[in-house]
Amino acid sequence: MQEELEQYTFDFLTETAEIVAESRDELSIRIGEFAGPLDLLLYLIRQEQANIFDIPIARITDEYLRYIRLMKSLDIAVAADFLVMAAQLIEVKSKMLLPRDPFADPEEVAEDPRQELVDRLLEYEKYKSAAQMLYEKATIEQAVFPRGKIESDENNAEISATVFDLITIFQKIVERQKEKITMEIERDEVSLADMIKRLHARILEHAELSLASFFEEFDTRRELVTAFIAVLEVVRTESVKLVQKKTFDDIILKRV
Amino acid sequence: MSEEATETAVETKQARGTGELMALAEALIFVADEPITARTIADVLEEDKASVEAALQALREEYDNRESGLQVREVAGGWQIATRTELHEYVRQFLKTRPSAKLSIAALETLAVIAYKQPVTVPEILEIRGVQSASAIKTLLEKRLIVTKGHKETVGRPMQYGTSKEFLIHFGLKDLSDLPSVEDFEDLVQ
Numbered sequence: 001m002q003e004e005l006e007q008y009t010f011d012f013l014t015e016t017a018e019i020v021a022e023s024r025d026e027l028s029i030r031i032g033e034f035a036g037p038l039d040l041l042l043y044l045i046r047q048e049q050a051n052i053f054d055i056p057i058a059r060i061t062d063e064y065l066r067y068i069r070l071m072k073s074l075d076i077a078v079a080a081d082f083l084v085m086a087a088q089l090i091e092v093k094s095k096m097l098l099p100r101d102p103f104a105d106p107e108e109v110a111e112d113p114r115q116e117l118v119d120r121l122l123e124y125e126k127y128k129s130a131a132q133m134l135y136e137k138a139t140i141e142q143a144v145f146p147r148g149k150i151e152s153d154e155n156n157a158e159i160s161a162t163v164f165d166l167i168t169i170f171q172k173i174v175e176r177q178k179e180k181i182t183m184e185i186e187r188d189e190v191s192l193a194d195m196i197k198r199l200h201a202r203i204l205e206h207a208e209l210s211l212a213s214f215f216e217e218f219d220t221r222r223e224l225v226t227a228f229i230a231v232l233e234v235v236r237t238e239s240v241k242l243v244q245k246k247t248f249d250d251i252i253l254k255r256v
Numbered sequence: 257m258s259e260e261a262t263e264t265a266v267e268t269k270q271a272r273g274t275g276e277l278m279a280l281a282e283a284l285i286f287v288a289d290e291p292i293t294a295r296t297i298a299d300v301l302e303e304d305k306a307s308v309e310a311a312l313q314a315l316r317e318e319y320d321n322r323e324s325g326l327q328v329r330e331v332a333g334g335w336q337i338a339t340r341t342e343l344h345e346y347v348r349q350f351l352k353t354r355p356s357a358k359l360s361i362a363a364l365e366t367l368a369v370i371a372y373k374q375p376v377t378v379p380e381i382l383e384i385r386g387v388q389s390a391s392a393i394k395t396l397l398e399k400r401l402i403v404t405k406g407h408k409e410t411v412g413r414p415m416q417y418g419t420s421k422e423f424l425i426h427f428g429l430k431d432l433s434d435l436p437s438v439e440d441f442e443d444l445v446q
Contacts, residue, residue, distance in 0.1 A: 035361045035362045035365050035385070035387065036362070036365075036385050036386045036387030037386050037387060038385065038386040038387075039361075079387060079388065080388075081386060081387040081388060082387075085386060120386065123384055124384060124385065124386065125441075126438055126441040127365055127368045127369050127372070127384055127385070127438075127441075128365060128368075129441040130368035130369075130371070130372060130435075130436075130438065130441055131361065131364035131365040131367070131368040132364075133368075133436060133441075134364050134367060134368055134371070134427060135358070135359075135364055137427040137428060137429070138358070138359070138426060138427055139355070139358075140341060140428065141426060141427055141428035142344075142355045142356065143341045143342075143344030144327075144338045144339060144340075144341055144344070144428065145338055145339045145344075145347050145351070146336055146337070146338045146339075147286065147337065147338075
């Protein structure tokens with residue numbers, strides 16, 4: 001008995017190679033198709049052609065653990081729920097191996113440790129059948145087509161206007177357009193090239209150019225940004241340098 | 257839609273024969289974009305529900321008897337005109353549609369539990385299926401086959417789920433009682 005129990009230690013990760021080798025073809029097809037541990041268990045019980053009310057728990061537990069190991073060896077993530085079931089199977093199996101309590105009332109019929117499992121399996125199987133029924137119904141339903149959508153289905157406003165209504169509306173719009181005061185807003189366009197030219201001219205005029213006074217020539221943000229970039233560009237590419245006589249003093253642009 | 261129709265019906269109110277009722281019901285079912293209830297049809301026509309229902313049954317039989325390409329049928333508590341199942345091959349060919357993606361086994365099982373046990377919580381579904389059903393529930397919510405039905409007043413106030421009207425339409429069910437009883441499956445199992 002001791003030996004038999006040891007067989008069921010949670011040693012999932014070892015001893016897999018031989019199992020895989022012997023059964024990869026036969027088993028891998030079914031692996032991953034189980035909707036859950038109860039589904040796997042039902043499958044195994046059917047495979048063994050066992051009576052659900054008298055489950056050969058030792059054999060089924062063996063098979064169950066074999067599947068779990070195989071799933072692991074095939075790198076299929078084994079959901080925690082499958083491991084929970086494995087633990088429960090082992091628990092039931094060990095309970096079955098225990099001798100009957102000698103002090104227990106001999107009249108009283110001891111409850112079968114498998115009972116809870118059987119109840120769950122029967123309950124689950126009902127819903128498994130129901131799922132199958134839903135699948136069939138959906139398949140049939142997919143062969144039935146209601147009529148196509150019509151305009152008003154999307155709550156489209158109805159078009160009850162005639163061509164003349166449309167022309168009248170259109171004329172009104174044209175009238176309104178005439179009355180409208182148009183106001184154009186010009187956008188100040190200063191290109192970087194223009195700005196650099198302007199800066200050159202200033203530097204040529206004065207040997208030294210105060211940056212502050214150069215920037216004061218502009219009043220829009222756009223111009224200021226362009227002026228700033230122009231300064232950077234000129235300093236980078238040409239023989240012009242920026243000089244500051246002391247901290248916080250005005251910055252001077254100087255030809256070298 | 258129904259308000260306007262009711263007003264016109266007031267003026268023309270007079271005893272209608274079954275044939276006329278059938279024609280009117282047929283017209284309303286045809287234009288309705290969702291299954292239309294006998295109640296709505298009765299309200300629009302200002303008729304009593306019983307005579308409308310009789311007309312609807314007669315209409316269904318008339319379609320069946322002349323082996324029409326269309327069928328008048330009850331879905332999700334209402335009435336609908338749709339093509340006959342047997343003709344799907346050519347209808348699909350014309351519409352260039354394929355059967356839409358099927359639900360996974362996990363999703364179908366979860367849906368079965370919800371359909372029969374509603375309102376039901378996630379832990380209750382886990383109890384029956386023996387496996388976490390979170391992603392299946394997400395899929396079913398996305399497909400609008402299930403809806404939340406408030407919290408259960410128990411420890412942790414878990415969310416409860418139930419089936420939606422889309423569920424009835426998707427599976428071609430009249431109402432929830434149209435589902436075979438779960439006891440039938442029990443007999444099947446044993």
